[in-house]
Amino acid sequence: MTQVQDARIQKLNNAPIRDRTYVLYWMQASQRAEDNYALEYAVQRANELNKPLLVAFGLMDDYPDANLRHYLFMLEGLKEVQESLERRKIKMVVQKGAPPVVAETLGQEASLVVTDMGYLRLQRQWRKQLAGRLNCQLIQVEDNVVVPVELASNKAEYGARTLRPKLQKHVDHFLLELRTSAVKHSSLELEVESLDLKNPGELCASLKLNREVAGVSNFFSGGTRQAKTSLHQFLEQNFDSYADNRNQPQTSDTSYMAMYLHFGQISPIYIALKAKEAKSKGKNIESFLEELIVRRELAMNFTHFNDTYDDYSVLPDWAKKTLNEHKKDKRDPHYSLEQLEKAQTHDPYWNAAMKEMRFTGYMHNYMRMYWGKKLLEWSPDPEEGFKRTLFLNNKYFLDGRDPNSFTGVAWCYGQHDRAWQERAIFGKIRYMNANGLKAKSKPDEYVKKVNKLVAKATGESLTAVEQASLF
Numbered sequence: 014m015t016q017v018q019d020a021r022i023q024k025l026n027n028a029p030i031r032d033r034t035y036v037l038y039w040m041q042a043s044q045r046a047e048d049n050y051a052l053e054y055a056v057q058r059a060n061e062l063n064k065p066l067l068v069a070f071g072l073m074d075d076y077p078d079a080n081l082r083h084y085l086f087m088l089e090g091l092k093e094v095q096e097s098l099e100r101r102k103i104k105m106v107v108q109k110g111a112p113p114v115v116a117e118t119l120g121q122e123a124s125l126v127v128t129d130m131g132y133l134r135l136q137r138q139w140r141k142q143l144a145g146r147l148n149c150q151l152i153q154v155e156d157n158v159v160v161p162v163e164l165a166s167n168k169a170e171y172g173a174r175t176l177r178p179k180l181q182k183h184v185d186h187f188l189l190e191l192r193t194s195a196v197k198h199s200s201l202e203l204e205v206e207s208l209d210l211k212n213p214g215e216l217c218a219s220l221k222l223n224r225e226v227a228g229v230s231n232f233f234s235g236g237t238r239q240a241k242t243s244l245h246q247f248l249e250q251n252f253d254s255y256a257d258n259r260n261q262p263q264t265s266d267t268s269y270m271a272m273y274l275h276f277g278q279i280s281p282i283y284i285a286l287k288a289k290e291a292k293s294k295g296k297n298i299e300s301f302l303e304e305l306i307v308r309r310e311l312a313m314n315f316t317h318f319n320d321t322y323d324d325y326s327v328l329p330d331w332a333k334k335t336l337n338e339h340k341k342d343k344r345d346p347h348y349s350l351e352q353l354e355k356a357q358t359h360d361p362y363w364n365a366a367m368k369e370m371r372f373t374g375y376m377h378n379y380m381r382m383y384w385g386k387k388l389l390e391w392s393p394d395p396e397e398g399f400k401r402t403l404f405l406n407n408k409y410f411l412d413g414r415d416p417n418s419f420t421g422v423a424w425c426y427g428q429h430d431r432a433w434q435e436r437a438i439f440g441k442i443r444y445m446n447a448n449g450l451k452a453k454s455k456p457d458e459y460v461k462k463v464n465k466l467v468a469k470a471t472g473e474s475l476t477a478v479e480q481a482s483l484f
C-alpha cells in the first residue's frame with residue numbers, strides 16, 4: 014500500500030492556499046472513486062487543512078467529437094462515482110458548463126484545488142486556463158499512467174523500442190496499491206447545486222448532444238463496477254489465451270478495458286496489479302503488460318509531446334516523403350466516406366470491421382490495423398485517408414478521442430514504425446491485405462462473429478443480417 018508518489022504531483026500556479034470553505038477536487042480525466050491518486054491526494058490535503066472535500070465535474074454538451082454513445086457511457090460511470098463518494102461522505106456535484114469554468118467558479122470557495130491530468134491539447138489548455146485564473150493553489154496529480162509521462166521521457170519517442178527501457182526502470186516503483194483514507198469532515202451538507210445523475214438516459218435527453226450515434230449499453234455499460242467485473246472475467250476465462258489470440262479477431266480473448274481506461278473509470282495500475290496476481294503467467298502477462306503499459310504509455314508520450322498529434326503533418330518525415338511520392342498512384346478501388354461508413358466495400362472482412370465499430374463501439378485490435386490500412390489504400394490521397402480514419406475512429410469507438418486513437422491512426426501511416434518494402438500507394442509504409450489476414454487468422458469466422466453482434470444490436474434475425482452482408 015502506498016501514498017501518492019511525489020513524481021505524480023505538480024503545482025500548476027503560484028497562488029497561496031486560502032482559508033476557505035472546502036478543498037475542491039476538479040475531476041476530469043479520472044472518473045472513478047477507487048484507485049484514484051488525485052482523489053486520495055485531495056482527501057489527504059483536505060484532512061490536513063481540516064476542511065471537507067468537494068468533488069466537481071463540469072459537463073459540457075459539445076465536447077469535440079463526442080456524441081450520445083460517449084455521453085451515455087460516461088454518465089453511467091459518473092452516476093456510480095457520485096454514489097460511491099457519497100458512501101465516503103464526499104459530495105460530488107456535476108454542473109453544466111465548460112469544465113475549467115465550473116472549476117473556477119467553485120474554486121472561489123476553495124482553499125486549494127486538486128485536479129487530475131490529461132494528455133490531449135484541450136485538457137492541457139483547460140488546466141492552463143484554470144491555473145491562470147484561480148486565486149488559490151492548483152495542484153495536478155497524474156494517475157492515468159503507471160509511470161508519469163515526463164519522468165519516463167522528456168521527448169517524443171521514436172517508438173516502443175526506445176520508450177520500453179525507460180519505462181522499465183520505473184515500473185516496479187509505481188506498480189503499488191494505493192492506500193485510501195477516510196475524510197475527517199463530511200461535505201455532504203454543503204449546499205452546492207448539481208445535475209441529477211440518477212437516470213443517465215434522461216439526463217442525456219435533456220442535453221443538446223450530437224445524437225447521430227446511438228448508445229451501446231446492450232454491449233458495454235459504463236462505470237468502475239462493470240470495468241472490474243469485465244476485467245475479472247477476462248483474467249479468469251480468457252487470459253490464458255491472450256498472447257496466442259491477440260491477433261485472432263474471430264476470438265474475444267482481450268480485456269475490453271480500453272473504453273473504461275479512456276474515461277478513467279478504471280486505473281491502469283489496478284489492471285496491471287490484478288493481471289500480475291492472476292494464475293496465467295509467462296507470455297500472457299508479458300504480452301498484456303506490453304500493451305497496457307508500453308504501447309499505451311507510448312500513446313501518452315506521443316500526444317503529450319506533439320501538439321499536432323491529430324494532423325497529418327505530425328507523421329515522421331520519411332513517412333510523409335514516401336506517401337507523397339505515391340500520392341498520385343491510381344486507387345482502385347476507391348470509396349467515398351459515405352460508402353465506407355455504411356460498410357459498402359467489396360471486402361467482407363473490412364465491412365465486418367466497420368460494422369463491429371458502428372454497432373458495438375469496439376473493434377478487435379488486429380482488425381483496427383487492417384481497417385486503418387485499407388482506409389489509406391481506398392481514399393483519394395493519404396491526407397484525406399488520415400482524416401477519414403480519425404473521423405470514423407472517434408465517431409464510433411467508445412474508446413475513441415483517446416491518446417491511443419491518435420497514435421493508432423498515425424501508426425497506420427508510419428508513426429512509431431519503420432520503412433518496409435516499397436509498393437504502390439503505401440510507398441514504404443507497412444502494408445496489410447486480406448490474404449495476410451487469411452494466412453494468420455480466421456477472418457470468415459470473424460465475419461460470422463460480427464453478424465451475431467449486429468443481430469443483437471438491431472434485433473434482426475441472424476439470417477436477415479447474413480443475407481444483408483452478401484455482396
Ligand SMILES: Cc1cc2nc3c(=O)[nH]c(=O)nc-3n(C[C@H](O)[C@H](O)[C@H](O)COP(=O)(O)OP(=O)(O)OC[C@H]3O[C@@H](n4cnc5c(N)ncnc54)[C@H](O)[C@@H]3O)c2cc1C
Nearest residue numbers: 267268269270271304305308309378385412413417418421
Ligand atoms: C487504427 C487503430 C486505431 C486505434 N484506436 C484506438 C482508440 O481509439 N482507442 C484505444 O484505446 N485504442 C485504440 N487502438 C489501440 C488498440 O487497438 C486498442 O486499445 C485495443 O484493441 C483495445 O482493446 P482491449 O481493451 O480489449 O485491449 P487489450 O488487448 O486487452 O489490451 C489492454 C489495454 O492495453 C492497451 N492497448 C492494447 N493495444 C494497444 C495498442 N496497440 N496501442 C496502445 N494501447 C494498446 C489498451 O489500453 C487496452 O485496453 C487503435 C489501434 C489502431 C491500429
